[in-house]
Amino acid sequence: MEKPKSAPQEIKFSYGGQAVIEGVLMRGANNAAIAVRDPEGQIVVHEQPLNKTLYRGWIARTPFVRGLVGLWDSLGLGTRALMWSADVALGEEEDVSFNGPVGFATLAVSLLIGIGLFFLLPTTLATGIGSALGITSxxxxxxxxxxxxxxxxxxxxxxxxxxxxxxxxxxLPIGVEATIINFIEAVVQLAILIAYISLIGQLNDVKRLFGYHGAEHKTINAYEAGAELTPETVITYPIEHPRCGTAFLLTVVFVSVIVFSLLGRPPFLLLILSRIVLIPVIAGIAYEYLRWSANNIHRPWVRVLVKPNLMLQHLTTREPDLGMCEVAITSFKRVLYSEGLIEEVEAAIPEPNPAAAAIPAVGD
Structure with missing residues (x-):
């Protein structure tokens, strides 16, 4: 196929996505496409329009606000895409709704668990550690x-x-002691995150999920380099990408140390409340930092800054095979076609590949 019509320097939208069960979700400015390989080797695609206000309206142009609103929308879309992909991978595809109360409830429960595990638990543990070290009474x-x-x-x-x-x-008021405990909290938070990802990463199904994550990164990297979008070409590109969601999580940890240190260490109940209330603030700052670093990745000193983020991505990515890259490319091409960047024939869904379907069943 021809190279994308937009040269890397002309790209006006930061394309992205995520891995799903046996597939990849890609997001553009107007549409999202989810491509999943079913048990027969056929790539099944679901496409849906995106909220124009969020991705192209004033929200998309408003710093900090765009990060928070976009993150919420991405979490909802990603969660529902995972549910749909699991049905397809099991050969039980359903005409599911990507909106409505079920999707909202699923997202809300997921967020509550995430807040408890990665915010409230580290806060409580850090408070106890601070007491054990004699920093607080x-x-x-x-x-x-x-x-x-x-x-x-x-x-x-x-x-x-x-x-x-x-x-x-x-x-504790703002000062060295409060900053030390807040730093301890961040270390605990990061340790829980790494332990959690490392633990689930031992599961065969999750290893394949991480392989599709790698395929998603390689596809975006190839496109942004102006390369031909074929599995053989895409697979040669780096597995890391500066806009990765894993990088976002690490950035959130470091930003939280700075933000929370401006509050000192208030009484415990206020401390817990501050961790919840300030999540949007921290997420907005972290998003803008990732956006800035991705736009300036060509600068050597910026590449040094993002090195920890790129290293952490190896926890959630694996080297994909050609079949995984084919699925990621199919999803991305459907997005490019929806935006008029390629012709329909270039975005055609490939013929079934029985060899690629010869994988362990989901859940085995």
Missing amino acids: TSSDAAVEQVETAADGDVVEAESGGSNVFIFYEA
């Missing part, structure tokens, strides 16, 4: 400062119990 020390005035004017110490260790602790 807890329970018996801090609760003794909770006093009440008796009728005769005498000061009476409030009783405390061990169960209040995380409720009654000495709040």
Whole structure:
């Protein structure tokens, strides 16, 4: 096929996507396409228009707002795409709705679990570690400062119990001690993230998912380099990409250290509340940083800055095979066709490949 009509320097939209079960989701400015290989080796494609306001309207041009709104939309679309891809991979394709209360409820539950595991748990553990290191006073020390005035004017110490260790602790103002604990919180957060990804990465199904993630990255990298979009060409491109969602997670961790350090270490209940309320702020900042670094990746010093992000991506990517690249390319070509960048014949779905379908069944 011909090279994309837009040269790399002329690309006005940052294409992206994610891996799904036995396939890849690609997003453009107007449409999203999900390509999944079924048990017979046929590539099944689902396409759907995207919200114009989010991807092309004023929201897409408003810093910080675009990151938050776009992230929410991407999470919802990605979650529903995963559900649909699982049905296709199992040979049980259904005409599912990518919108509505079921999709919203699934996203809400997923977010609650994520917030609890990657935000609230690290906050609680860091508070305990800070107490163990003697950086903050807890329970018996801090609760003794909770006093009440008796009728005769005498000061009476409030009783405390061990169960209040995380409720009654000495709040810390902005400073070195608060920053140390916030840094500990970030380290715990990152450790949980790495442990979680490493653990699920041992599953065969997840290994294949990570292979499709690698295929998605290679396809975008090849397109942005102006290369021919064939499996044999795409597979030669790097497996890392600066706009990767894994890179976003690492950026969130580092941004959170800076943002939370501006608050010191407030009382525990306010501490927990701040972690939840400031998620949109942190996500917006992290998105703008990733966008800026991706746009300036040609600068040597920026490549040094993003090196940790690129390294972390190896946790969630694997080298794909040609069949995986074919699926990723099919999805991406459908997006390019929807935007008038290639002809329909170039975006045709390939013939079934029984060899590529000879894989372990999902769930085995």
